[in-house]
Amino acid sequence: MSARLPQPNRLESGGIINRDRPVIFTFDRRVYQGFEGDSLASALLANGVKLFGRSFKYHRPRGILGAGPEEPNALVEVDHGPAERDPNHRATMLEIYEGLETFSQNHFGPLGMDVMEVNDLISRFLPAGFYYKTFFFGGLQAWYRLYEPIIRRAAGLGRPPLAADPHHYEKIYTHADTLIVGGGIAGLTTALSLAKAGQSVVVCEERDRMGGSALWQGETFDGQSGADYVNHLCAEIEAAGGRVLPRTTVFGVYDAGTFGAVERCHDHLAKADRRPHTARMKYHRIQARNIVYATGAIERSVGFKGNDRPGVMLASAGHTFLGKYGVRVGERATVFTTHDGGYGTAAALAQAGAAVTVLDARAEANVVIDGVTVIKGVYAKQAHGRMGLRRVDYDGASNGSLDTDSLLVAGGWNPAVHLTSHTTDRRQSKPVYDPEMLAFLPPELVETEAAAGSVTGAMSTADCLTSAQAAGKKLGGKAVALPTVASALPVSKPMEMWAVPGAGDAAFLDMQNDATVKDIKLSAQEGFKSVEHMKRYTTLGMATDQGKTANVTGLALLAAATGRDIAQVGTTTFRPPYTPIPVGALAGHHRQRDYEPFRYSPIHAWAEANGATFMEAGLWMRPAYYTRPGDKTWLDSAVRETKATRDSLGITDVSTLGKIDIQGPDAAEFLNRLYTNGWKTLPVGKARYGLMLREDGLVFDDGTTSRLADNHFYMTTTTAHAAGVMAHMEFMHQSAWPDLRVAFGSVTDQWGGLALAGPQARACLAKLFPDLDVTNDGLPFMGVLETQWNGFTARIFRISFSGELAYEVAVPADVFEAFWLEALRVGAEWDITPYGLEALNIMRIEKGHVTGAELDGRVSMDDVGLGKMVSTKKDFVGRAMSQRAAFADPDRAKMVGLVAAKPDDKIIGGGILFASADGPFDHTTMLGYVTSVAQYSPLKDRSIALAFIKNASDWHGKTLYVVSHVHGKSIMEVHAESPHFYDPKNEKVMS
Amino acid sequence: MADRYGFWRLLREGLRGHTGWGPAWRDPAPKAEYDVIIIGGGGHGLATAYYLAKVHGITNVAVLEKGYLGGGNVGRNTTIVRSNYLHTGNELFYEKSLQLWEGLSADLDYNVMFSPRSIINCFHTDGQRDAEARRGNQMILHGADAVLLDKEGVRREAPLIDVDNPRFPIYGGLMQRRAGTARHDAVAWGFARGADQRGVDLIQNCEVTGIDIEDGRVTGVQTSRGPIRAKKVGMAVAGSTSRVGALAGLRLPIESHVLQAFVTEGIKPMLHNVITFGAGHFYISQSDKGGLVFGASLDGYNTYAQRGNLPLIEHVMEAGVSFVPAMSKVRLLRSWGGVMDMSPDGSPIIDKTPIDGLYLNAGWCYGGFKATPGSGWCFSHLIADKPTHHIEQLRLDRFKTGYVIDELGAGAQHNLH
Amino acid sequence: MLIPCPHCGLRPSEEFTPKGLAEAPRPVIGGADLPEDATWQDYLHTRTNRAGDTDEYFHHALGCRSWVVVHRNTLTHEVYGATMASEFWAQKNQQPEQETGQ
Amino acid sequence: MSTIVLSNPLGAHWTAGRHGQAEGEAGIRATHAAGLTIVEVAALPGQAQPLRAALEAGFGMTLGDGQPAHSAENAVCTGPGHYLLVGHDVQAVKAAVGDLAMAVDQSSGRVRVSIDGPAVADLLAKACPLDLRAWPIGGAQASHFLHIACAYYRRSEHGFDLYFGRSFAASAAQWLLDAGAEFGVEIG
Ligand SMILES: Cc1cc2nc3c(=O)[nH]c(=O)nc-3n(C[C@H](O)[C@H](O)[C@H](O)COP(=O)(O)OP(=O)(O)OC[C@H]3O[C@@H](n4cnc5c(N)ncnc54)[C@H](O)[C@@H]3O)c2cc1C
Ligand SMILES: NC(=O)c1ccc[n+]([C@@H]2O[C@H](COP(=O)([O-])OP(=O)(O)OC[C@H]3O[C@@H](n4cnc5c(N)ncnc54)[C@H](O)[C@@H]3O)[C@@H](O)[C@H]2O)c1
Ligand SMILES: Cc1cc2nc3c(=O)[nH]c(=O)nc-3n(C[C@H](O)[C@H](O)[C@H](O)COP(=O)(O)O)c2cc1C
Numbered sequence A: 001m002s003a004r005l006p007q008p009n010r011l012e013s014g015g016i017i018n019r020d021r022p023v024i025f026t027f028d029r030r031v032y033q034g035f036e037g038d039s040l041a042s043a044l045l046a047n048g049v050k051l052f053g054r055s056f057k058y059h060r061p062r063g064i065l066g067a068g069p070e071e072p073n074a075l076v077e078v079d080h081g082p083a084e085r086d087p088n089h090r091a092t093m094l095e096i097y098e099g100l101e102t103f104s105q106n107h108f109g110p111l112g113m114d115v116m117e118v119n120d121l122i123s124r125f126l127p128a129g130f131y132y133k134t135f136f137f138g139g140l141q142a143w144y145r146l147y148e149p150i151i152r153r154a155a156g157l158g159r160p161p162l163a164a165d166p167h168h169y170e171k172i173y174t175h176a177d178t179l180i181v182g183g184g185i186a187g188l189t190t191a192l193s194l195a196k197a198g199q200s201v202v203v204c205e206e207r208d209r210m211g212g213s214a215l216w217q218g219e220t221f222d223g224q225s226g227a228d229y230v231n232h233l234c235a236e237i238e239a240a241g242g243r244v245l246p247r248t249t250v251f252g253v254y255d256a257g258t259f260g261a262v263e264r265c266h267d268h269l270a271k272a273d274r275r276p277h278t279a280r281m282k283y284h285r286i287q288a289r290n291i292v293y294a295t296g297a298i299e300r301s302v303g304f305k306g307n308d309r310p311g312v313m314l315a316s317a318g319h320t321f322l323g324k325y326g327v328r329v330g331e332r333a334t335v336f337t338t339h340d341g342g343y344g345t346a347a348a349l350a351q352a353g354a355a356v357t358v359l360d361a362r363a364e365a366n367v368v369i370d371g372v373t374v375i376k377g378v379y380a381k382q383a384h385g386r387m388g389l390r391r392v393d394y395d396g397a398s399n400g401s402l403d404t405d406s407l408l409v410a411g412g413w414n415p416a417v418h419l420t421s422h423t424t425d426r427r428q429s430k431p432v433y434d435p436e437m438l439a440f441l442p443p444e445l446v447e448t449e450a451a452a453g454s455v456t457g458a459m460s461t462a463d464c465l466t467s468a469q470a471a472g473k474k475l476g477g478k479a480v481a482l483p484t485v486a487s488a489l490p491v492s493k494p495m496e497m498w499a500v501p502g503a504g505d506a507a508f509l510d511m512q513n514d515a516t517v518k519d520i521k522l523s524a525q526e527g528f529k530s531v532e533h534m535k536r537y538t539t540l541g542m543a544t545d546q547g548k549t550a551n552v553t554g555l556a557l558l559a560a561a562t563g564r565d566i567a568q569v570g571t572t573t574f575r576p577p578y579t580p581i582p583v584g585a586l587a588g589h590h591r592q593r594d595y596e597p598f599r600y601s602p603i604h605a606w607a608e609a610n611g612a613t614f615m616e617a618g619l620w621m622r623p624a625y626y627t628r629p630g631d632k633t634w635l636d637s638a639v640r641e642t643k644a645t646r647d648s649l650g651i652t653d654v655s656t657l658g659k660i661d662i663q664g665p666d667a668a669e670f671l672n673r674l675y676t677n678g679w680k681t682l683p684v685g686k687a688r689y690g691l692m693l694r695e696d697g698l699v700f701d702d703g704t705t706s707r708l709a710d711n712h713f714y715m716t717t718t719t720a721h722a723a724g725v726m727a728h729m730e731f732m733h734q735s736a737w738p739d740l741r742v743a744f745g746s747v748t749d750q751w752g753g754l755a756l757a758g759p760q761a762r763a764c765l766a767k768l769f770p771d772l773d774v775t776n777d778g779l780p781f782m783g784v785l786e787t788q789w790n791g792f793t794a795r796i797f798r799i800s801f802s803g804e805l806a807y808e809v810a811v812p813a814d815v816f817e818a819f820w821l822e823a824l825r826v827g828a829e830w831d832i833t834p835y836g837l838e839a840l841n842i843m844r845i846e847k848g849h850v851t852g853a854e855l856d857g858r859v860s861m862d863d864v865g866l867g868k869m870v871s872t873k874k875d876f877v878g879r880a881m882s883q884r885a886a887f888a889d890p891d892r893a894k895m896v897g898l899v900a901a902k903p904d905d906k907i908i909g910g911g912i913l914f915a916s917a918d919g920p921f922d923h924t925t926m927l928g929y930v931t932s933v934a935q936y937s938p939l940k941d942r943s944i945a946l947a948f949i950k951n952a953s954d955w956h957g958k959t960l961y962v963v964s965h966v967h968g969k970s971i972m973e974v975h976a977e978s979p980h981f982y983d984p985k986n987e988k989v990m991s
Numbered sequence B: 001m002a003d004r005y006g007f008w009r010l011l012r013e014g015l016r017g018h019t020g021w022g023p024a025w026r027d028p029a030p031k032a033e034y035d036v037i038i039i040g041g042g043g044h045g046l047a048t049a050y051y052l053a054k055v056h057g058i059t060n061v062a063v064l065e066k067g068y069l070g071g072g073n074v075g076r077n078t079t080i081v082r083s084n085y086l087h088t089g090n091e092l093f094y095e096k097s098l099q100l101w102e103g104l105s106a107d108l109d110y111n112v113m114f115s116p117r118s119i120i121n122c123f124h125t126d127g128q129r130d131a132e133a134r135r136g137n138q139m140i141l142h143g144a145d146a147v148l149l150d151k152e153g154v155r156r157e158a159p160l161i162d163v164d165n166p167r168f169p170i171y172g173g174l175m176q177r178r179a180g181t182a183r184h185d186a187v188a189w190g191f192a193r194g195a196d197q198r199g200v201d202l203i204q205n206c207e208v209t210g211i212d213i214e215d216g217r218v219t220g221v222q223t224s225r226g227p228i229r230a231k232k233v234g235m236a237v238a239g240s241t242s243r244v245g246a247l248a249g250l251r252l253p254i255e256s257h258v259l260q261a262f263v264t265e266g267i268k269p270m271l272h273n274v275i276t277f278g279a280g281h282f283y284i285s286q287s288d289k290g291g292l293v294f295g296a297s298l299d300g301y302n303t304y305a306q307r308g309n310l311p312l313i314e315h316v317m318e319a320g321v322s323f324v325p326a327m328s329k330v331r332l333l334r335s336w337g338g339v340m341d342m343s344p345d346g347s348p349i350i351d352k353t354p355i356d357g358l359y360l361n362a363g364w365c366y367g368g369f370k371a372t373p374g375s376g377w378c379f380s381h382l383i384a385d386k387p388t389h390h391i392e393q394l395r396l397d398r399f400k401t402g403y404v405i406d407e408l409g410a411g412a413q414h415n416l417h
Numbered sequence C: 001m002l003i004p005c006p007h008c009g010l011r012p013s014e015e016f017t018p019k020g021l022a023e024a025p026r027p028v029i030g031g032a033d034l035p036e037d038a039t040w041q042d043y044l045h046t047r048t049n050r051a052g053d054t055d056e057y058f059h060h061a062l063g064c065r066s067w068v069v070v071h072r073n074t075l076t077h078e079v080y081g082a083t084m085a086s087e088f089w090a091q092k093n094q095q096p097e098q099e100t101g102q
Numbered sequence D: 001m002s003t004i005v006l007s008n009p010l011g012a013h014w015t016a017g018r019h020g021q022a023e024g025e026a027g028i029r030a031t032h033a034a035g036l037t038i039v040e041v042a043a044l045p046g047q048a049q050p051l052r053a054a055l056e057a058g059f060g061m062t063l064g065d066g067q068p069a070h071s072a073e074n075a076v077c078t079g080p081g082h083y084l085l086v087g088h089d090v091q092a093v094k095a096a097v098g099d100l101a102m103a104v105d106q107s108s109g110r111v112r113v114s115i116d117g118p119a120v121a122d123l124l125a126k127a128c129p130l131d132l133r134a135w136p137i138g139g140a141q142a143s144h145f146l147h148i149a150c151a152y153y154r155r156s157e158h159g160f161d162l163y164f165g166r167s168f169a170a171s172a173a174q175w176l177l178d179a180g181a182e183f184g185v186e187i188g
């Protein structure tokens, strides 16, 4: 254990920190000591630090305002380095640990001498919304190049991390009967009531430990300290099967009992104590029937000049530092209060040895505390002390000045109703203003919700406990024995004082965004009278604290400025998250490599080991080409693979194609309705090419389907659309034709498939299946055979995408690798060459076969030259809508083939077609566009392409120009012809 | 104009305690009758009123807004302004709109902070590259600008993008330099102030509850603040299109869906451009205040509630961290939703309706913010009986004729666009 | 949001793919006859798109793969129930439409 | 025949032995059944009940009722009238269901990974949205494992069978190891 360093503001005793565990940490590279259980704020305050950061707009020096998540000022950066750096931690929520390094933010130059503080000097010229009114002199370029960069540089608080986050995060599905939000005395009591009734409960508490206000208020419960009583409650809840989760923020309420919560698992631990394989944070997606809002209340300040000076803080914060951490925030303290509650803090400070003066805004107040001076009927008029509070002026019934080092403001309480209104539309009700309590209270709740504790407006601990009992009862809980509370905390309703008389400039409401009392008035003056307009115009409530301490005061002042009631003005909309949460926590495991799963073919490992470069399609990794010695570019590989296939024998993996097994007496009728062409006459043992439309009449997908038996078909789809086709078939069957006696299932993963293509394909096939008749008669074009390979079913389809004599053979995926290797072995005789998608692309373009580049969801059957494939004798999906006028428009672009005029030219995909090389090139003169390109076609010994063009057939034999402005305005001469370059009569595939 | 803004004015007001600023717009009581009523005080409604007054001299106009001005989608969008469309029907219109953006602050005497910081649409395959090249070419042929970037180009422009993403590596991007962002609220307020200065009545908290029709001709509206007569009525109610259309007995080709948006805490600059991640439908930019503003796709179900649910939120965060890994630690500050008027082809409708004097402006899906000036311009021309060629194809009957404008090729399913 | 799949029970919405409002059945065509254009417009494009109670198609894609029609409220996100799409239109034909919502 | 080596769908990371946290008892024990026969059966419209009866009669199994539904150890219900029949001869299944249903071999198409061990509930909480409290032993559920479609069958308090599509299995295996690392995974 290291030596004790002095902590000037730390009391000798008190608080629930662990004084046996001193902790060394740094702030702005200075070394400090605190204790285990300290927050950064409490530890620095103990060390006498007052200045924590700079405000957003005016760069005013700021200290600590609150003691919890409401803190607007004290935001710090944790760790350093591009990946580790973590900005905008609230010092009040950050638990210190050995070796913690923290840095102040948002200053140019040292924290104490920020040059941007000039903004404060000229703040009178920077009122709310000033930027809307200026900076347009010089036009767009002046704004973009001159003014905006200045604004941008000044904006933002912390510095962003600049590399991937090294931590890991997890999502947890958490189920419970009831979620209790808030682990204060009210939440815990309600939880116990429910747990005792047999409900499974989860209590989430945002702070470092359960207990809420009970940890610092100094009350006793059946004689136990708050902390001890809280431990006792937690133990009982856990004994009854409940869970308590500290450091867990419930950030949002969603539909049907779904709640989001984030648990911080690592941020409080020294790095050495973070267990490997565990997450920095866990995002709990909580599913619970009921919810209890036991979120407590957040104190608010009062608008007066200089109320942001370091040393001015909320009374509850000063009290928390004292009660929970044993830190006395000042020796000469002033409490400015609008209600009796401030006296509790005054008493506690006095007991801790501070000289305390109370400024009570009320003329007739009658709380008396030994040793505390009370000045009644006065308010804090101005606080002085740029880097730390020195003096406060008061005014009212009397006036004067007090030398003071801390000013604790008790301006009243805002129940933390945020979560109750995340789904207001569900109940069509918003938080309601109670003019007695001067607070917004939860709206009427539905039967699955309850509220407990100070969020309901209950003030004394006893009342909070009673409300907890009632909340438990509402949700089916059992009565619990409530403790006897011994309390020295006076409570009363507050007096209405949102800002002191005359407050304007430098009377801050939203401390982070520097929105002042004056800004609210200006907003009203300029017609921004709706509370939402005021928020947006002044940015009040839009900072990282989302106005937890400022919003209600702001709208109360707006009400006054516009002569309305506070209830009429209403609140702005509360939105998730309740407090900011890292984006990464919600992303959980699914990031970068694990963003989505990979789909792998059964021969993926083989392909990887054999030089394949992969291409993504529909989550699959498909070989694009196989690099062999001598291939310098991918095109070398693709052309080599093409030539080998065309000249002798190629083999490719088609396992990724979608495959659907369709069975039942109405299977053929089903296909008839899905495809444009007829299926009833397809003989068993035959395959047919089919085209599916969407219901809007445009082409959806294509593929071949085979008839394996009268009532049994086997469909293939494109890789990219496989999932979509399956869902489409399920939709049509279930929603439109539920009576069709058919059932089907995806067998994509069941079968591995390869294609043998090229003049030697038949010979190779014969060798693989020596007992089979694979002659042109035995297995003609579009013929299908089912047989056995080594005891496993094999299906052979004589179909061809490449335009060669070709067979696709499918075997079960488990044995596909073995089969593939066997094919390679027997094919060696013909130099069998594996080919990838790039070679396939060259061959199918030569053949004029379409893929997704052509079937892009905008083309009709006619457009791709397949208009003949329509049976007019039946209904099918898309038939009706394909009768619309646009489909028959002669101006529709249709498919055409292009050949580069010059052997070295490579046609550009996405290039636009024009009739002349001289322009004009604009949208009125463009004729069409290029969809698919073979950079080199062995057939044509140059580049070829598929394209769409108006009046396509008129262009056959003519010259066109492919223009691509995004390729340096390239203009290339091409010749148009039929897209079926290769073997247009299909002699090869039939041979 | 009396109440001009500018640097010197700000200085003068600063010296005299800002007492001289008048209201940005009046708060008039509705008159009994107007020449034109625009339903909807969103960006499009306000811009329409502004151009009716400014360009056509039609000033006896009221904009009726059920809530507060600019509280609809114009006040809750991710502020991307671009004209990178493929189809003529869209590109003619959106490029016109972009050109209006370029002079908008000066025109309005209001800084809408249009910031041409460029957009980059990232793609992941060669096929997608060709499709983006085609789009870029067509943009240029319509008078817009486009640059095709390769992988290194993307890395240079936006160094924090994970171009080497192991799951969906980025092959390149289509960049439009003139694209960018604008300050959403300022757009609504600037148009509102401009319209008000020219005599238009902006009437808030005034919900249209009925549309009066006699002999097939519109004669006025019923509102929560009483009946108001009008010669012409223009609907510009975005997510409420079906509800307001129903008041005139119209059934329209619109579904209402929620799109969520997100903003993080303010941080110092980390992203300059607007960038989109094709594989995750994710897009992001950084606001002038320093917040990362981002979103992705629709929740997918029909709704009129301005909020969404967790599954989509998780998806957005997953895509974001996969695309810009450094944003993992940045904290999400706020999330919200807006109700989109989704059309079956994802493109807008600016047209007359079958009812005389009733005009329709709808179908903006998630792309209508960038359309704001263009939409107001074109809609005002249509209402003033001077329709422009920019909206020639944005017709209501295109679903009957089949001349749909389907940028994604996704087909007639509203929530896919 | 939770969706009560008639087969699987209450499931989180991420298991489902929504398709759009189920306001009209697919027009039935006998033989080669085309139906009135309007019926197709109603099926594919036009919607009442009610603010209130609606019926909407969801596919239980990461589940039992049933298409279900979910009865829900588009203002409050309340879900009343769900019917198998295969039974929905037949049931609807039997019951006279109840006008609910706004 | 038997000389053919079945290829491993689970990828290179799925190796026998201990993964992740190395100390103490493994929280998860996982096994993959290679060469298992799996037949997918889907009733024709209106035939779900007769199919159920035929399966019960043909294989002497009892298919429970209610939600999660109609499952027995080797008949995992994945949808209405939809089952995975595990460990039965393909032809025997086809014969048993006759004209009532589609029956198709998925022995290669589906991969079964069985998990067991004290941390199984914690592992599933990371990957599966379902509430184990409402999930009886013997119940099947079609849902997802992280982002991957997965059919689950609960064998015992801590024992679950997970059925993945084969092409997804390597990613599923990787993610299972990632999620289980905290508890220690023993692959048998
Ligand atoms: C989250 C999100 C992100 C988006 N991102 C972008 C983007 O990056 N780029 C882009 O270009 N577009 C984007 N959009 C789309 C864009 O915001 C909208 O398309 C556009 O704002 C719609 O036009 P508007 O401004 O007129 O609509 P709105 O602002 O919605 O205006 C319609 C108005 O009509 C009012 N109204 C409705 N019914 C009535 C009635 N009965 N009586 C009186 N008034 C009525 C409403 O209150 C509302 O104020 C996004 C939208 C959302 C929700
Ligand atoms: N006069 C008042 O209005 C007032 C104000 C403050 C405290 N009190 C005292 O507070 C006690 C009442 O206890 P209580 O339980 O109602 O309040 P509490 O403040 O003790 O506890 C509420 C707890 O909820 C937590 N919380 C809030 N939002 C959360 C979220 N979204 N996620 C997770 N945790 C969240 C807070 O961190 C806090 O610890 C009494 O002793 C009472 O005297 C009263
Ligand atoms: C581009 C943009 C930036 C925003 N930045 C902030 C912000 O910095 N802080 C904040 O609280 N809200 C911010 N918001 C969100 C708004 O507060 C608000 O949620 C949104 O306009 C929707 O309105 P509603 O939440 O009142 O329904 C931003 C919104 C947009 C569109």
Ligand SMILES: [Zn+2]
Pocket (backbone or CB within 6 Å): C005, C006, C007, C008, C009, C060, C063, C064, C065, C066
């Ligand atoms: Zn289901």
